[in-house]
Amino acid sequence: MKIINIEYPLYYDSLDKENGNMDIFVKLDNGMTYTMVVTTPSNYYWYMDKEGLDYIPASPPDIIVRSLNKEIVEKAIQTYVQDNAYWLKLYFLAGESNCVFDQKQMDGMIQEMKKLKEEIFGSE
Template identity: 40%
Template sequence: MNVVKISYPTPLSKIIDIENDNMDIFIELEDGTNITVVVSTPLNLLQQMKNDNVNFISASQPDIIVRSLTHENIQQAIENYANGDAFWLKLLYVASIEKNVVDMSRINQFLKELNMLNNELLE
């Protein structure tokens, strides 16, 4: 799916350390969908773990990770996430707002089926 527009509520020029920060990004897709995502750098994730005094990133809406907060890097990542029908962009966005949009009973059923297939392979 084509990305029509990427907007920055905080201008990129205001980012002090483009290799250690995160920011919200607004995305408009060709089907009219508007999505908000967080784009982070690897150093910023490490900084968050240090600040929280943990050795992991807690489960939450996954950020889109880029090496540095430049328009080129962000655009490449967003376009990659929008490939096909923009499944990952749309899923991450709606699940971040309301996790019940994902049918856990269907996921659990599918996992059972996969488990049975794996067990058959091991026998």
């Protein structure tokens, strides 16, 4: 798949490019637009300090870049559209926890994987 365009937030110019995060909109040649969160590693530290935590709570995955510079973001997004945009789709869908990743379906998939593993390696 190919990227048609990436839309950045209106406040992009005022962002701290070394310590920030932003939503971007990635339009692909299949007509779909994916909303993604791009963040810097420093932003994770800032968040943990702000919240008094030693970890980042469970949440949908972010695309992590050294800087929110558009050139760097676009390089990162290029890697997410390889292989028919597998990783872009996965990250996008992970944000829709009540839709695609249904708990019962995930539990069923895990049981199938466990069963297959036991058939191959024997039970533990």
